[in-house]
Amino acid sequence: MPFVTVNDKPIYYESVGTGEPLVLIHALLMNGRMWSDQVAAFSDKYRVITVDLYGYGKSKLTDVRVLDYVADIKGLLEALGITKTHLVGISMGSMEAQRFALTYPNMVEKLVLISTGSAGFDYPESAEDWWEEFITAVKAHDFIHAKMVFAAAFINGHHYPATEAMKARAHALMDEYDFKHFLDDTLLRKEYDITLAGYKAYTTPVLILAGDNEPPNQMVVEASQFLAQQFPNAKCVVIANAGHFINWQQPEAFNRAVLDFLAG
Secondary structure, X not given: OOEEEEOOEEEEEEEEOOOEEEEEEOOOOOOHHHHHHHHHHHOOOEEEEEEEOOOOOOOOOOOOOOOOHHHHHHHHHHHOOOOOEEEEEEOHHHHHHHHHHHHOHHHEEEEEEEOOOOOOOOOOHHHHHHHHHHHHHHHOOOHHHHHHHHHHHHHOOOOOOOOHHHHHHHHHHHOOOOOHXXXXXXXXXXXXXXXXXXXXXXXXXXXXXXXXXXXXXXXXXXXXXXHHHHXXXXXXXXXXXXXXXXXXXXXXHHHHHHHHHHHO
């Protein structure tokens, strides 16, 4: 199995294809296998690298209680001899992609943010409703309910439900996760050290993708459009009939948007 030891932590990754490197960062409760369709679609032209962030998938937590995904991604790239890469992140992964790109701008060729949040955006208080119910369930070790809350917020679309196959796929990945990040406060991250000034100083091309089927109180489309206005060189594309996991619900539109952007 392809592991590297980064910052004294075992990090699992997979690399498929040849060409310019393209790193894909997964969402909360997921792991690198959530990108399997994209690996197949992108690896004809790119060296596609998926990673299980520390504590997710096969990157099992050890006694190292330091959570720094940016440093881990940098260490992985260095171990693979990669000095510059295209970087794609979804949901939680998009926030980590933001942090990485703003910290190491010279290491990112192009940046793709999917179902992302934005610093400086005025979210309604109700945007946190899912989180309160979710974290309460996790702290009570009611992981079944926590997964149901997550699925209701991010898997099952607002205007129409996700397919049974998509629900099964999401739950299969969630079943591989043990929630230890949330049970150890030293491993729990909710806030991100990102500023509007950081956005405005970042000149690398950015593509922001949002689905039109997100819950209205999450305001993902509005936040994405706001974020695109902060970067000097960004565009936002709203994908029709897609919720949070655009790459699953509308894979053809998603893949085409990303490939066109990377090739442009």
